[in-house]
Amino acid sequence: MTGRTRHHTTHTPEDAAALRVADWTRDYTPLTGVPDEYIGPDGKPRAHWTTFLNAFAAINHNEMDRRFASADRYIRDMGVSYRSFGDNSERAWPLSHIPLLIDEKEWAIISAGVIQRAELLDRVLSDLYGPATLISSGALPAAAVTGSGDFLRPMIGLTPRNKRWLNLYAVDIGRGPDGRWWVLGDRTQAPSGAGYALENRLVLSRAFPQLYSQMNVERLAPFFREFRDGLTSATERHDPRICLLSSGSWSETYFEQAYLARYLGFLLVEGEDLFVRDGIVYVRTIAGPKRADILWRRVDGDFCDPLELNASSRLGIPGLLNAIRSGSVNVANMPGSGLLESRALMSFLPRLARHLLGEDLLIPNIATWWCGQSHERNHVINNMQNLALASAFGQPISGWDQTLISGTDLSPQLAAQMRSDIEQRGVDYVGQEIVQLSTTPFMNHGRLEPRPFVLRVYVSATADGSWNVMPGGFCRVSDRLDARAISMRDGASSADVWLLSDKPVAAATLLPTADDINITRYLGNLPSRAADNLFWFGRYVERLEATLRLVRSLCGRGLYHAAHLENELSSAQKLQQLLRAWGALGESDKTKPAFMPSATAATLALHKSSHYGSALALTKSALRAASVIRERLSPDAWRLLHALETNLNHDSDEPISEPEAYDRANDALQLTAALSGLMKENINRVAGWRFLELGRRIERAINTCRFARHLSDQNASEGDLDVLLDLIDSHITYHSRYLIGLARKPVRDLVLLDPFNPRSVAFQVERTHDHLKNLPRLSDNGMLELPQRIAQKLATDLATSNENDINTAMILTSERNLMSLADAIAQRFFLHGAATTPDQKWKGLV
Secondary structure (H helix, E strand, O other): OOOOOOOOOOOOHHHHHHHHHHHHHOOOOOOOOOOEOOEOOOOOEOHHHHHHHHHHHOOOHHHHHHHHHHHHHHHHHOOOEEOOOOOOOOEEOOEOOOOEEEEHHHHHHHHHHHHHHHHHHHHHHHHHOOOOHHHHOOOOOOHHHHOOOOOOHHHOOOOOOOOOOOOEEEEEEEEOOOOOEEEEEEEOOOOOOHHHHHHHHHHHHHHOHHHHHHOOEOOOHHHHHHHHHHHHOOOOOOOOOEEEEEOOOOOOOHHHHHHHHHHHOOEEEEHHHEEEEOOEEEEEEOOEEEEOOEEEEOOOHHHOOOOOOOOOOOOOOOOHHHHHHHOOOEEEOOOOHHHHHOHHHHOOHHHHHHHHOOOOOOOOEOOEEEOOOHHHHHHHHHOHHHEEEEEOOOOOOOOOOOOEEEHHHOOHHHHHHHHHHHHHOHHHEEEEEOOOOOEEEEEEOOEEEEEEEEEEEEEEEOOOOOEEEOOOOEEEEOOOOOOOOOOHHHOOEEEOEEEEOOOOOOOOOOOOOOOOOOOOOOOOOOEHHHHHHHHHHHHHHHHHHHHHHHHHHHHHOOOOOOOOOOOOOOHHHHHHHHHHHOOOOOOOOOOOOOOOOHHHHHHHHHHOOOOOOOHHHHHHHHHHHHHHOHHHOOHHHHHHHHHHHHHHOOOOOOOOOHHHHHHHHHHHHHHHHHHHHHHHHHOOOOHHHHHHHHHHHHHHHHHHHHHHHHHOOOOOOHHHHHHHHHHOOOHHHHHHHOOOOOOHHHHHHHHHHOOOOOOOHHHHHHHHHHHHHOOOOOOOOOOOOHHHHHHHHHHHHHHOOOHHHOOHHHHHHHHHHHHHHHHHHHHHHOOOOOOOOOOHHHOOOO
């Protein structure tokens, strides 16, 4: 009998990983004539990419999916986001799961090139706003400078305190057809993306910590530490106040600004938070003006000072340029530095490098011809079909609403029009060689594909006067193979950038190495705008809880009993009255019945975002207030807020059933309770916490007064009193004290006057009074400020009242006094103007 031998094939983990890599890269083919990061010029995978992919593939498939999901969930829960121009809402940050890898040899070339370029551009700025020898010598045409809206004439003659016009410089680079790195654009105005680079690193290194360590990735923390030290060195004060000047929560990169302020320990401010007096910049705080020594601006230079620059600006600080002249404040980067971002100047940089540095650019520009010169203008006109036509100074090209147009995309008629425009006013145009962006691997549905990318590299001025390059950067990856420019607003992704070392990399943090650290237990004076938003954040959260309790009571009990008197309203109708009074059911409409089925009312009160008093609308209001103080809230608070928004989102207009509405309200209440507990237990007992507490306490007291007015009047039924106790969560307390059934006097006393009940009005007023006593005063004359006077009188009135004094008029008076107290706090501590947070629909509501 003939036998057949069966061979059993077993795969080692290394074999399995190799098979996965082969599967990922099976169809990976670089674009013709386009350099690729994975496949080298020899047509073979680069060694560091092979090492990475083998290590990456060694992770179990299910485990990898779990880690990717965890990374995406972290981004969503933490609110990592950006806003495209014109968007009403933020978008979740799109992080590529595959980093961009660069080895040490390649990085040495990049690092030397960007340091050279930073030094060159800083010298150009110093000359243009100083002696202007570049223009007087003919090295640079005057029109190439003065044609830019970012050339700020009032800055002429000003000298930065640290002699640096650029404290942070960024440059966008990509590989040219020859495989060398080429500069695509300079970022000198207010470079963005560094915070997102840091967040990318945090997310990916947490998802794959062993891989991150195994690949010897250089850390980012030392760069930010040296950047902070470089800013600090520009002032003579021992403990300078550094402010990150933001354009506000509607900025496209507000998340990044708040994140960097928290990470670096800077004060996040807006223009309205600051003012100039006697040539010194001050921050408006709840304790009065406090000096600002350094401003890291994220506001365009032209908008920094409405007195001397753009008069329509509401983002800047009147008198800022005068403060710069006096030397009392240093601004990074200096206003006017955005001049260097114009494409017109890019065409002269190779010549300026030889003129100022005596050397050629280590990383060349893409070829650029400024049409303000006859020879270059003729070249562009004669070669229009082979060039990209661009605005010389960043403004949209007349008739196209774009800053860059490919000559190949122009019809004969449009080409003739463009040719005519260039001939008539060539100073406004440049021609550039058409860029075919190089590619990097991108994971798409289990396959690696080449995608165009742009790498932004950052370099900062250090305390010793040198330059320091971030070991990594901000990488944008396009979702289109034919991309010539990459923008996050167009659907691009962002990738972490791993600079790979040949040896193990030591862990690094922002912690100082010196032993003589100044111990502090207080974060400094609270800006008025931050206090305002903390106060309203507390009010919105408390108002949300009240709305949810109303809905739960509406749906959770048999409230459809007939009224005892002909004109008496049922408890359900009273609950709907309350919901309608503060906008949860929409505006009153006489053509519609005053009351509706409970299921319909509950659906509207929970989910109708257009009703400003609904639970969803209040959650969104809380999120808006929180977004302005993002740097002061913990990650857990953000997770709970987004969980609340997700819980309350309901796309359908169809009413949900009463049991389902009850469950949704109950689930949301549990999240709200968790958020309140977090605010109570996890926030330091400093001024910010007190304003958060003031908002919560005052709002709870106002709401409790409203509940009591509607549900404990002379015609109140036992069901009404039962609902009232439910709304203020005091059933257990009442029934532990009284063996009798529900009676109006003891219920009212418990709800309004009992100082031991944490839900009573008296308890809220006492706590409010205590918080106000601990806030700073503007003068030491021994007189009580208005908020303290109102709170003390309220506390005294409630403490000296008894149950026989309670009537509807007394409750309404207390409610109005509480609203006057909220207004007095705003007048004393907060900013006033268009930037205030509160929804004006709540003003005067009783």
